[in-house]
Amino acid sequence: MDAHSHQKSPLQPLEIASPDQPIPPTQPAALFSDTSNFQRDGLAVNRAQPRNPHEISEDDNQEMAYVGSHTQSWTWSSPRALQEDLYSVAKVSVERHFRGYDRDLLEALKGLDKWCEHATNLKMVAIKLEQRRIMEKELYQRLRSENQIHKAFGGRKLSIGMGAVLCHHTLWCADYKTDWRRLAPWPSIAEQKWEGEDRARTKVGRYFPLPREPSNGSVPWNYLPMITSSPFDQIWKIPSELDILYPMSQINAEVEHDQHALLNQDILDAMELGPNDVWAKDDLSLDQLISL
Secondary structure (H helix, E strand, O other), rough: OOOOHHHHOOOOOOOOOOOOOOOOOOOHHHHHOOHHHHOOOEEEEEOOOOOOOOOOOOHHHHHOOOOOOOHHOOOOOHHHHHHHHHHHHHHHHHHHHHOOOOOEEEOOHHHHHHHHHHHHHHHHHHHHEEEEEEEEHHHHHHHHHHOOOOOHHOOOOOOOOEEEOOOOEEOOOOOOOOOOOOOOOOOOOHHHHHHHHHOOOOOOOOOOOOOOOOOOOOOHHHHHOOOOOHHHOOOOOOHHHHHHHHHHHHHHOOOOOHHHHOOHHHHHHHOHHHHHHOOOOOOOOOOHHHHH
16 A cells, blocks of 8 residues: 555544543634634624623623612602692692682682691591491391391292292393293394494483394394393383383282292391491581592
């Protein structure tokens, strides 16, 4: 063999290092031999040695600014100073929304002292109302633990399709899905728009869409016939005077002795609060309650 045969060919496979053999670090000079292209504003950028993310350079210090903690934005103000601000805002708002009003009409806006007195009364009323609610809740828990509340209608289950209000057939019941009841599909977008936005512009008022027969979309919604519903669910009909007075006379004459079975005797007894009424001795004036 000649001397050239002992030289390795460039096409021969490379030697694979073992996993235990450490890999020598890459020299920065091998990666970037010429740093002249990375000169900018007189500062050399060395990309071979990445900077620690927690390290702050001089350039970063020039952009950062101390903004302080969030608690330093809080300022203490006396209660009277707070009421002065609220008084100014309330007075300006009233003068803006009610131009030309009688300024002596509002007692609280006559001066800052009147306003502070008004705020004190509101605070006292709020405290008393909260005390009443706590007493009412404690009384309710005590009465509930002492007496066993009986279920309406003696716990009997109503017939299918009947509601709890005078046992009328209605859609508003627990088992409304029956074989004999026809349910209307969901109204179309055009019908919802008519019963919503278009009706709101008129003096007629807004109502729920009426139950109508299903359609394949070829017939306009206002030509679809209505599904016959129970009289209790016909809310779109305006009752006459006879419709109002005649059932009341029937109830007063025929159902007066059975009212404890139709409703609930425990509910009727609870309506007579007697000594349990925490609102009976009310020391809050009507003006104070209205001011809330």
